[in-house]
Amino acid sequence: xxxxxxxxxxxxxxxxxxxxxxxxxxxxxxxxxxxxxxxxxxxxxxxxxxxxxxxxxxxxxxxxxxxxxxxxxxxxxxxxxxxxxxxxxxxxxxxxxxxxxxxxxxxxxxxxxxxxxxxxxxxxxxxxxxxxxxxxxxxxxxxxxxxxxxxxxxxxxxxxxxxxxxxxxxxxxxxxxxxxxxxxxxxxxxxxxxxxxxxxxxxxxxxxxxxxxxxxxxxxxxxxxxxxxxxxxxxxxxxxxxxxxxxxxxxxxxxxxxxxxxxxxxxxxxxxxxxxxxx
Numbered sequence: 001x002x003x004x005x006x007x008x009x010x011x012x013x014x015x016x017x018x019x020x021x022x023x024x025x026x027x028x029x030x031x032x033x034x035x036x037x038x039x040x041x042x043x044x045x046x047x048x049x050x051x052x053x054x055x056x057x058x059x060x061x062x063x064x065x066x067x068x069x070x071x072x073x074x075x076x077x078x079x080x081x082x083x084x085x086x087x088x089x090x091x092x093x094x095x096x097x098x099x100x101x102x103x104x105x106x107x108x109x110x111x112x113x114x115x116x117x118x119x120x121x122x123x124x125x126x127x128x129x130x131x132x133x134x135x136x137x138x139x140x141x142x143x144x145x146x147x148x149x150x151x152x153x154x155x156x157x158x159x160x161x162x163x164x165x166x167x168x169x170x171x172x173x174x175x176x177x178x179x180x181x182x183x184x185x186x187x188x189x190x191x192x193x194x195x196x197x198x199x200x201x202x203x204x205x206x207x208x209x210x211x212x213x214x215x216x217x218x219x220x221x222x223x224x225x226x227x228x229x230x231x232x233x234x235x236x237x238x239x240x241x242x243x244x245x246x247x248x249x250x251x252x253x254x255x256x257x258x259x260x261x262x263x264x265x266x267x268x269x270x271x272x273x274x275x276x277x278x279x
Contacts (some may be wrong), residue, residue: 190202
């Protein structure tokens, strides 16, 4: 079973590579000889969680297969449907983020897409969300709730308190939103280091910080406005997942595991921006 789930994670990385390479034809070099794409594909924390016996490897496989298939949905329709089914049955709330990402991407992408095709996508995804709403709310026990927002706030507070009691817990429930996102994306850092594994991950998170500051400029905003469907979809999936997770994650170990399934969407936007600047 360990080999089987490790194989799911391996397939996820295969589709991640294909997804990146199809869209990013210009190679970004590190130290003038090392392909930066290979560097981010072999980050240790990513391979630790995506080879585990559990949901991590399967959801990563589903997300990367989805990313690969949505690039050419007409040619890869069966792969796209299969990927969405995997995401829905493993993590229904992530399916919600993916669906919203597709809709917003198709609404704002630079490609000229026929109105009837856009309408068909919206109807299918909105209909799917309506059918799946009970399953999505069931993740946090709110399927019978009369006040979803209020009950979710109570759930997030209870979950955060429980997770913060562990050895790697951090109390982020009182943090402002920017600091919550910083914790989710970039911690543990060296001041959080509690052992050799945490030290390794701190170096990896330092790389995330470098990539983040690299896109904090006006060029990224210009690039985003004229970008294609797949770029805006990737950014929406990444931001929505991050925003939702910050309200219930107060344990650095769980944060490292959860963010591994969506960080490649952020890497994709960063590398695509870098490649466009080189052209």
